[in-house]
Each structure stands twice: as structure tokens, then as C-alpha cells.
Amino acid sequence: MRDELPQATFTPTYGAQPIDDERTRFVLWAPSARAVNVEVEGLPSQAMRATTDGHYEAEVACGHGARYRYRVFGAADEEGTPVPDPASRAQHGDIDGPSLVVDPRHYRWRHNDWQGRPWQETVLYELHIGTLGGFDGVREKLAYLADLGVTAIELMPVSEFPGGRNWGYDGVLPYAVEASYGSPDDMKALIDEAHAHGLQVFLDVVYNHFGPDGNYLATYADTFFRDDLQTPWGPSIDFRGPQVRRYFIDNALMWLQEYRLDGLRFDAVHAISERDFLVEMVREIRSHVDPQRHVHLVLENEGNNASLLDADHYTAQWSDDWHNVMHVLLTGEYEGYYADFVEDATAKLVRCLSEGFIYQGERSRHGHVRGEPSAHLPTSAFVIFLQNHDQTGNRALGERLSVLADPDALAAANVLLMLSPMMPLLFMGEEWGSTRPFLFFTEHRDALADAVREGRRSEFADFSAFQDEATRSRIPDPNALETFEASIPDYELRETPPHDAWLERTRTLLSLRHQHIVPRLPGTRSLGAEALGDKAVVARWRLGDGSRLTIAINLGGNDLAAQDLGGARCLFESRPDMESAAKEGRLMHHGAAAWLDAEEATP
Template sequence: MPFGAAPRAGGGVDFRLWAPAAQRCDLVLGASGEQLLAAERDADGWWHCFRPGAAAGSRYRWRIDGGLLAPDPASRSNPDGVHHPSCVVDPARFEWDEDWRGRPWSEVVLYELHVGAFTPEGTFAAAASKLAQLAALGITAIELMPVGAYGGRFGWGYDGVLPYAPHPAYGSPEDLKQLVQQAHRLGLMVFLDVVYNHFGPDGNYLHAYAPQFFSATHQSPWGAALNFDGPGSRPVREFFIHNALYWIEEYRIDGLRLDAVHAIVDASRPDLLEELSSRVRAAAGGRHVHLVGENEDNVHQRLAPRPQPGCYDGQWNDDFHHALFVALTGDSSGYYHDYGSRPVDLLARALTHGMLFEGSHRWPGGAREQCIAAPPQHLPAMVNAAHNHDQVGNRAFGERLARLVPPPAAELATLLALLTPATPLLLFGEETGADTPFLYFADWEGELRDAVRSGRRREFSHAAKGADGQAHELPDPCSEATFASTRLDDEHRHGERGRRWLQMVGDALAMRRQFIVPRQHLLLQGEHRSGRVGATGIRVRWNYAGGAVLALDLNIGPAAIDVPASGEAAGQVLFAHGRGDRDPRTAHWPAWSALWWLGNNGATSA
């Protein structure tokens, strides 16, 4: 890796910093700055010095032009926070098991978690101790919200400033590697959220010595846009591409979820996303390594049904969540606006087509600039969720569906995320039906804290009522109490409701593993059918090569409906929710009920 501190095999450490705007750079060694070493500059703005006596554990930072003291932007560890010295890490010291090759995309069942809120301790080590119960349930992959170091003690992680250094409140680099190793020993993959569209505002020193990191022509919703296509952009591109390679190679991460790729502006060819994919594919060797994008503009051209340089395995499908949420709650405010007039129809189409609004930009108020029905997609590439950090945490009071709809409806939402050919994602706690809120929290200080507080008040001035219909004061996003309220109560897992949910989710994942996963490669594209039945009913038929059909008969509404017979032959019932009568030919569908069954359409080939 060309950035940061690199221990030499024979002893000593090479220190490198790209600081093209600096006139002088000195390496300050020691936690208290005991030694000062002048660095040499090359023609491209790289500063370098070698220190024979330095080793893993040595503290250091850079002094810019005789004044500013800054951490290494590619620091592998910053134990005391983003405003303090960096720490040399020897990546060759950790002893990895060598038999893990990963798992294919068809087996992915994601479990998104925030390290700080997942356990009372909020550490990598505590999270590792909970992995066995997730593996036993049928989860196959945990997805960590961003762990790169950010300002303050707690936060979501999307405002990181040291993207190579694990956030010190969670533990050390070795603690994170131990978490990954433990996951692999249990057969679990580890995905990581990474943010390549902006730097956070607290602890970002790059403007002072490397302003070329930031675009002179593009804008970002979260501050200065990154420079991926302007003058001096090559080192910027390498900084983030090497970050992706770093997680794959040094931490044996199995998948990266790239945050808000629609906010990455790059007119060069190949653009950053294509080049990053190609480099990661080459580095993966024989391992299964997966790439997932979050793209609000619903662009699907980068998706491919198998690992391919330049392409991605999956994409978060907000359309599924939004149609499902509106159908269950009736809430069509904000970005739910486009789903409010016909949510049942849109949910039916999302189940067979994946995304609904293809290449349609979203205005700041939430509505799409135009509504375009997307062509059928490769469904396993769609990552479907009834809950994720965005859709829960961006609500004023962070309510999960368990707080917003009756229990059978909340259960049905989770089952619909789990039991389709799309790739499922659960938000931590969802497996037990937890109603713990997941709120926005950030440990900002001073003017930044005041700006975030006032911004939240403006954003949610229309939504001061909680799920109980009563007016409540908005939670303070910068309060430690707000952060603490999001931590899971482990007692809930052992209560009657928690045990019932665990049984339901475990049974659903067993059904998925037995009947859906083995057929993923046979799934036909563009030949699935869905349609309305009455006011709230949906019939869905997913077709496979060879003639098999995965069928879903669904009532998404609060009242039972009587439906006409489909004329189909009775198939093998796979899973039922809210249906005492498990015969797929029944003409009565109870409220919030669903029946999954396996049939045959008589076809013999794709």
C-alpha cells in the first residue's frame, strides 16, 4: 500500500504522506512528540522518511509547514481518537486461518449491525461473542456499519475521517480481525459498509495540505465532494481503491457495501466504481468476495449475475421497503410520496421486478422527478429489507415496524424480506422482534453539535408525534442517552415474544436454505408474474428453468379477503403465516397472512 506507515521486514518503518500543498513536512515520533524527523518530497507531492528504530506500536503524526499537527490519513490505528497521534500496525503479525474461501452470493443472508449498539459493551469482542447464535439461526453474513475512525465517542460511522483505522471505542485492529476470524470459523461472512463519497467534518485535516482531495467542480450533500476526475485525482482514486483492497486483504472481509454511490461523481473512464470493482476482483484470488452498492438513482447497469470485473453483485432495493412500508402503515410522507397512491400494486411489481423507478433522480423533498417502471432485474442482486439503519434511523423517533403496526403485520414484513429470490437483510434485533428504537446519534461538539440539533428540528418539525400519537420532544441526536437507548436489550431475546420470533425466523431461513437457495441459478429473468387480488391481496409466481414455480399468496391488509380460485394444481406447501388452512387452493385469506408453496408450470427448459 503506498499510503501510511509500512514496517520493513528487517526492522524500521517507512512513513509516507501525500501532501502536495505542503512546503515542509516533518514526522513527529512518540506520543508526546519526542522526536522530529524531516521528510523528503518528490515531484508528485509525496513526502517520505524512514525511521530505523520505529516498529509496531510506535506513535506518530505529521507536522505540516512547521505548525499543524495531523494524524496520518491512512493510519491503521488511532487509539486516542482522530485528533491524536497515529499508531504503527504490522499487518503481518496476525495469524489467520488459511482454509476460509467464503460463500457464494446465492447463500447470502445479511444481518446489519452497529458495533456500538449491538451489545451493551459496544465492542468488536462483545459482538464476536454473539456470532454463534446468529450462525445457528441461519444467518450467513454480518454487515458492519462503517468502522473507520470518526470524531467523537459514538456515531453512525458515515462521517469517518480515518477510513483505514477502526474506531477506537470498538477496539483495536486485532480485535476486529479476531471478530472476522471468529465469524469465518462459524461459517459466517463479514461485510463492511464503506464510505467513498465524502469525509466527515470533525478530524478532517486534508484541506490544509492536500486540497486536491476535493473537487473544484462537483458538490456533495454532505460537504466537499471528492476529486475523482479532476487535476491531481490519481492519488485520490488510489487512496480509496487501496482502502477497499485493505479491507479485503488485511482483514479478510468478504464483502463491501458502498454507501450512496449516486453521490460519487466521476466523469473519467473507467470511473472509480468500475476500477475499484476490477481491482478488488483481481485481489480476491479464489475467494468469494462480494460488492454491493447503495444507489438512490436505481441504476442497474453495474449489476451482474456472477462475479465480473467492473460489476457488482448486489444493490440495496429501497423500492421494496418503501412499497411494503406504505402498504402496512399508510404513511406516504417524505420519500414515501411516490408509493402512496398504489402501494399494493407497487409491492407486487417489486417482488417480481426488483426496482420500480429506473434511473429516476430523487428531489431533496423526497419525490422522484419522474416515475418509470423498471424492466425486470436479476432478482438475487436486489437486497431486500423490511428494516435497515436508514429506514429506521431516519425516522424522527427511530421506530421499528414492531412499534408502528400490529404484531402479525410486523412478522409478515420480515418474512417477505426473507422468503423471495431477492437477497435478504435483517437489521440487528429484528430476529427477535425487538422494538428497541434505532435513532440517529453523533457525538459532535460546539457549532457542529448546534447545527445538527437545529437541522433535526427543522427536518422533523412535521413529525413531532410518536407511534402512540402523542406529541414528544425530539431525541437529542448528540446526547449519549440517545445513543444508549438504541442498544439492544438482550433480555428481550429470552422472553416469550423473542422466542416466538426466533422460531419464526429460524424456520423461514431453513425453508430458504432448502428450497430457494438451491434454485437461484435456475431462476428465469423477466418471466415472473404478480397481480392484485382484491383490495390487499397479491399472487406472486417466480419461475425457474425446468418448470418449477415458487408461489406466494399474500394478504397485506388488515381484513380477510375472499379470492377466486386460481385454477392451479395444489403444490407443496413450504411456509405459512397466519393461515390455519394450508391448502393453496383456499378461497379465504386472513388478514396479514401469506402462504408460500412450490408448484410446476409444465415447462421443461429456460
């Protein structure tokens, strides 16, 4: 019975909205349509009532699980075009199948007292649901991740995409849970169980573009897009329109309210033309979400807009600057977006550790001014990572750092990743040094599949390793099943040599972080950083209780003279004798160590 189910906390403006067990209200914004019908399987087609500003509404005698489509009629169109609901909560089958009515009160939550965790405790673990066996497969990993020291899993996008496998960024139905991963209730069960393990759950959402197949919005809402502004994915979404803004803001609120997610990561917001939309969205979210909950909002933003991270705005930003300069120092790569970080790379790392962003108004290699001053921001405003889906999956061969970098240097970089006062993110498999690639994979059809394969290969034509057709032919076909299968993490190896030692190091570093850094994180400020030589830096921070954290890292191949590195207590050394060498005024090559002067703490 209805009164036995928990009450829904949020109803999006658009889509199928169950009124009770036997009635559902449908709302579609279709300003380009002459008329719209809603077609529920087993019932006669029903004309929707035109209301205001291009909206159509209808109430139908159906409930949870009903299958339906809209049929939109153009000016001279007598038969109409059947389309899925752009606010569909789930699809029966794929993007072209019928949409499903989903009652948000259908799932019975077990952990209603969960309020999240403070941001300072966050250690993120990014994962791809499809490669782990769907929502149920991820559930099997939760106990392991909690034991490892992870406090939050970050799900790559779950929105419905064409086919049954996709790296996630070709979604076309932002409200619908990808059917190959499981149902909406399966996703809620994953979140519910994660909370039982003390794990937060974040979701990566894509509001800057739609995938290339299955997006019908332009058919009946041509003003959803603008023809005067292009993005790398096609015409820009027109965020000047209030209905477009409502569509995406409601989507964010749905994930946070109905699915009880603890945070969202907003993909590539620099591709959103209207900056004030980002401000409006964060204000709406903050005003609608219970202030007693810990809800964290994280940006990916090449623009480095520090002002979006000020009080009452977004919690943090993915620090691509940190990743890019570390990648250059670890690998020596210089092509693509790494070109902006090659010159004076050590000095750039110094600035990143001291002030947050590297680019704070300087021009990129393309001549664009990028970034705003960031030294005033807390260290917790920056999510740092050595690997993620982008900088792995966007590589032609999907290589991880474990096969690109010196292993001792990479171990040293992990000390900086996990013990600095910035917020660490691990990419699935990184914790045991997996060497398995993470590739770009899709399941497009027919001509689009051919275009994606050839486009992927031509994308790397300017890279030195892929200068001819023979070398480009080595780039895996995104649509091939084996490309997907090659990207499935090899969890079965994590406790076998040499991966077991790597895994134990990760577990130790995260334990030290939770014990010594996290309690002192609020109020932390940088005491500056300095270069000790090529690829070698020492950084210091005053933690919130007055203690001082020092991390020295030498990614180069030679020992360097360095004075005054140590402290009262060495938390961790990535190589044996790092601490004793530091006392002798020497920073060992391919090594890092962290010290904590806790006796400086105020009572």
C-alpha cells in the same frame, strides 16, 4: 521473529508501511503543502522527501505500535500544523491523537483455508458494533447468529470517528479502526471466529463523504475536494483525481485483503459524481482478489443503475424501492422519501417483485429521472429488507416496524422477505421483534454538538408530527449518552414471550430458505406478479431447477377472493388456515403463504 508471521497480501499506497521489525516507510499525498515532517514519538522530527505529484516519503527507524503524526507546512507557515495520517490504520485515543504504525502481519490467522460462501447462500444480518459492546461483544453473538440461520454479518462502518460513540457515518479516517470498538487485531479476531462459525463478514464503507469533525485533508490536499459541487455533507470529493481514486480503491482492497472480509457494502454511491470511478474500482478489486475466494460487492445507489450490476461488476444492490413500498403498505406513511411510493403502491410492489427496481427511468417527486431497466437482472441482484440502520436511525424517534405496523401484517411481510428469491437482510433485533428504537447518536463537541442537535430537530420541521417547537423538542439529543444507551438491542428478551414465538418463526423461515430456496436459486427468473386487490399481491418465480415458487401476501385488513394460489406443497403460512383458505379461493387478511411446486423440476 518476522519469518514466523504470515505474509501480507496487499500494501496500500499511502500511510505507514512497515518494512521489517525496525523500519517503516511513510507516504503522504499533500499537494498543497510547502513541506512535511513525520514526527514519531521518542525520535527527532524528520523531514519527508518531496517526490512527484505532491507526494512526500520518509523511512524511519520504528515498527509496529509506534505513535506518529505528520506536520504540514503551508506557504507562509513556519510552525506547521500537526495532523493525523489520513491513511492511519489505528489511532491512539481519538481522531486528534497520534496515529499508530500497524503491521498487517501482526495478527496470526487461525482459519487460513476459508474461501467464503457463494452469494446464493447469503442471509445478511446488519449490526452496529458499538451498541453490541465492540468487536469482542459481537464475537459473543456469533454462535447464536449461525444457529439462527444467518450466514453473513454486516458491520456498520468501523472507521475512526470523533468521540467514543457514533452511529458510524461520521468517520474521518477510513483506514483506521475505531478505537472504542477495539484494535485492528480485535477486528481480525472477530472475522477469524466468524469464519470458524461459517459466517461471512461484510463491512459498510463510506466513500461519498467525511464526517464534520476531524478531517484535515483540505489543509494540505485542497484538490481532494471540489468547490463547484456540493453534497448533503459538504463539498464533493473530487473523484476526477487519480490520487483520490487510489486512496479509496486501496482502502477497499485493504479491507478485503488484509482483513479477509468477504464483502463490502458501498454507502450512497449516488453521491459520487464520477460514475466511471465505480467501474474502475470494481475492476481493480476483481483483478486483485483471488478468484477462488467468494467476495461480494454490494451497492447502495438511489440512481438504480442496473448496468453496474451486470456481469463482472457489482454483486447486488440494496433495494430501497422494495423497502419503501413495503413500508408504505405496512404503515400508511407518506412523508419524506415514502412520498414516491404512495400512489399505486400495490402496483409498484407488483413491478418490484416482477422486475427488481420500481423506478426504471421514471421521475421522482423532485422531477429527477431515476433508474434503468432491471428486468434482465437475476433476483439475487437485489438485497431486500424491512428494516435497516437508515430507515430506522433516520427516523426522528428511531421506531422499528414492530411498533408501527400490525403484527400479523408484519409477520406476513417477513414471509416475503425470507422466502422470496431476492437476498434477505435483517437488522439486529428484528429477528425477535424488538421494540427498542435505533436512534441517531453521536458524541460531538462544543458548538458542533449544539449544531447537530438543532440541525437534527429542524430536519423534521416539515413532518406533520413535528410542526412546532414543543414536538420537535421530543426528538432525542444525538449527543446525549441516554440516546446511545436507548439504542442497545435488548437481546435478553429474545427468548421471553412474545418475542420467543417471533424468534422461532424467523428461525423456521430461514431454515426453509436454506433447505428449499438456496439450492435452487441460481438461474431463477420471475414469472411475473399480479395485484389481487388493495395491498395484496401474488408473485411467482421459476427456480433454477425448474420448480415454481409462489408467494401470496395480503397486507390489507380484509379477506380477498383469489384463485389458483396454491401449489403442490405449502412451505409456510403466516396465519393458521392460510392454506385451506387459499384452496377455497380466499386470501386471508394480514397474511402470507408460500408454495413450492417442486414436482415441476427437471431431472
